[in-house]
Amino acid sequence: VGGITVLKELRRRYPSADYVYLGDTANVPYGTKSEHQIRRLSLAAVSELKSRGIEALVVACNTASSLALKQIREEMLGTPVLGVVKPGATAAFEASRAQGARRILVLATRATVQSGAYAQALQKLAPDLEVAEQACPLLVPMIEEGWLDHPLLHATLVEYVGAHRGRTGVALLGCTHYPWIQPAVEKALPGWKVINSAEAVADAFAKELGSPGGRGTGRIEWIFTDPAAVPGYAQQWVDKATRLA
C-alpha cells in the first residue's frame, strides 16, 4: 500500500518504463520490526527482484531505506539503487530554504524514527536545521483500513502533531503510506508546507540515475509475497492509485 504511492509518481513521470512491483504482504508492517529483521526481509525481497533482471531499484519504503539501504546496495552491486530518505530529506531542506524556515518535522514509523536516518540526512544537508521527529504508529493501520478522511484519522493526527500547531515550518511525510493522507496532514498542521517523499523520490530518479527512457511499454508486473492475505485488497489500492495517477 505504501510503495504504490511511489509507483504512481514514477509512472506519472516515466509512463513508458516497465515496472516490477514487489509488495512484501507476508511480512508487513516493517515499521515495528527490529533492524535485523528489516535487513533480512529487505534482502529476501531484493533477491527476488534481482532474479527478474531489473535495471534500477527504488526502495519505496522508508523503514527499509533507513535501515537496510547499505546492505541492499551491496546485494545489487552494479545496479543503481535509490532509497526514499535522501530524496525526501533534500526536498524538505529545499522547501525550508524557499520558505525561509528552519523547522522540519518528520512524521514516520517507530523504526524509522529510532534509526535517526532523517535527522542525520537533514543535519548533513544543513546543520542549522531544527529537526523534530514524531513516530505515528497508528497511521499505517488507519490508512490500510481506508480511513483516509475519517474523523478519527483527523483526531489521531491532532494527537500526534498537536504540539506543533500554531508554529510553522516544513513537515516531511517520512513513510510511503502517508501521501494517501496528505490532505489530512495539511489540515492538522495549518501553515506548514507538507513534503511527500513519494514525489521527492520520483523527482530525484532522473537527476540521480538518468531518465528510464522510452524502451518499455508501461507494463507493471505485480508480485505479492502473500497474495491471499486479503482477497482483492491489493487490487483495490492499485485501482485507487491508477485512478489518481
Next chain:
Amino acid sequence: VGGITVLKELRRRYPSADYVYLGDTANVPYGTKSEHQIRRLSLAAVSELKSRGIEALVVACNTASSLALKQIREEMLGTPVLGVVKPGATAAFEASRAQGARRILVLATRATVQSGAYAQALQKLAPDLEVAEQACPLLVPMIEEGWLDHPLLHATLVEYVGAHRGRTGVALLGCTHYPWIQPAVEKALPGWKVINSAEAVADAFAKELGSPGGRGTGRIEWIFTDPAAVPGYAQQWVDKATRLA
C-alpha cells in the same frame, strides 16, 4: 501482547506450573495474513515449543486457533492442545443462557472473522443463537500503542460497535489482545455481558486437560522470535500482566 492475557489467567489458576511462552514478534500481526501464512507461521512456532518438551500447548491467539488448530494438533500428536475459540464460544453460550439472551456479538481480527470459526462453534452449541461478527482491525495497533483508556480508543470502539448500542446480549472478545481493553468495551456496549476468551481458556484448561498440578516451580521461560523489535517493549507488557495477576 495478546498471549500474555492468557498466560496471566493460567498463572492465576495454576501458579506452580512451569510455562514456556513464545511470542512470534517477528511475524505479528497474524490477523491480517492469509490462511496459508498463518498455518506456516503457527507450525514454525509450535515446532520450537515442541523441542522444549512441553506437556500441554495452549494456542493463545484467536487467529491461529481459528485457522491452524487442526494442523497444530497433527503436529503435536500425543500432547494435548487447547485453542481459544471453543472455550470462548462455550463461555459466551453459557452466559447467553444465564442471561436469557440469544444475541452474541463477536469482536475479532479480520482473519478470525473471515474464518467463520466463532460462528461455526456457536451454531454447533446452539443453532438458535443470533451471531454477529465485527472485524476490529485497529484495536490491536491501539492496544500495542498503549491506548487502553484513550479517548480515541473509546471513539474507535463506538465506530465498530455503535450499531449494537441500545440492544443487549453477550459480547465475546475474540482476540487475546482485547482483554486489555475490556473496561472500554463494557463502556461502549452498556447492558451487554462481555466475555473474555483469555479467562474462558484458562477455565477450560483443567476441565479439558486436567489440572497441570504442582510439580513445577512457577517459572516462565520467555521466547521472542524478534527480541529486538522494540527494546523493553515485551517486558513492559510482562510487567503490566504481572502487576495485574
